[in-house]
Amino acid sequence: MSVVFEPGPDRLSEFLAGVRAEAPLLLGVVPFGLIYGVMGLSAGMPGWAVVLSSSLIFGGSSQIVFAQLWGAATPGAVTVGTVGVVNLRHALYSAAIARYLKDLPWRWKLLLAYLLTDEAFVAAMPRFRDGPTSAARHWFLFGTGITLWAVWQLATLGGVLIGAAIPPGWSLDFSVALTFIALLVLSVSRRSELLAAFIAAGVALAAFGLPHKLWILLAAGAGMLAGVLLRRFDRGSAHE
Template identity: 45%
Template sequence: MSTQTPFPEAVHTATPRETFFAGLRTVAPIFLGAVPFGLVTGVTSVTAGLTAVEAVGMSAVVFAGASQLAALQLIGTGAALLVIWFTTLVINLRHLMYSASIAPYLQHISLRWRVLLAFLMTDQAYAFSLVHYETEPSAPHREWYFLGVGLPLFFVWNTATAVGVFVGAQIPPS
């Protein structure tokens, strides 16, 4: 009788590139929801009074849909800048918990990587990466997996937001 398991643990020999694309394949279905949300955020940016440059810039710098929409609503009502900043800060505090939770899996990476991945931290990047790290604890190139989830999402989100900005600019004021 054999003592081998039918599914021996896979030997992880993936390259950084392969790991990046594994992350991309994981996050790709989320694009179906991110695109309409980004379009709405872009249109909302214009209707709140932002210029196209301000709207696209905000999307690229903030990269947090819930915070962006909250800030845009406050901008539209003429709220003070301090109120807008504080509101987005409070909404994004969850990222501190995400970072603390995922840090043990990324202890080995450089400060440069940490800064990049912190910028790309979203609910989706956190969730998909954490599941990957927990289900494949010996998988190499963890930072590349996170990058494969976060970077494509960043580009899809910002492209959809930019399209929404330019579509929103075509909508006549009511």
């Protein structure tokens, strides 16, 4: 019986290519993780819970939302619902990449589903969409995902351990917005996606004053609904 993680030449080259593809995005991931570590502590979460959440939730935006809702003493149902809606984008990533991984055994599918986050998807999707077909290409996604996972855990731990020593003048919190702007620019390739992004932004601005951070829930839902309804604008696009 073969060992799942025994890399051959093709597997190793795909894995290393995935690591290289992910590396530029880590410039935003490190300060993002530091910020989450600091934010989690500021919201009243114990240090161990902050670090553990980076493995259990493993989604930067979802963890930021979770910390904010924790600090605001938001009811549990609203917290779970909001974090769940924010994480629904991962289901969309899975749907987009599933056809390239359909022949993999379940152990690989479960692992890659866990590692499939924003940055891993953005880095890996061009390889699947435009690269050559290879029986080892899932190792590319594994390379992007495990690299991000390891750096995110260390960055969160660093935020918990040294966050209080980071000078406020560094304004690391701005890197959160920059990270998602960069991901948005890299991932939007269809007219429907661009329109959905603008609609979600508009809803977020209009609903920003609602209690319990409900503007996040409404904006996420509006963006996903708009993306589905506006797909007709993609007809005739080269990306279809």
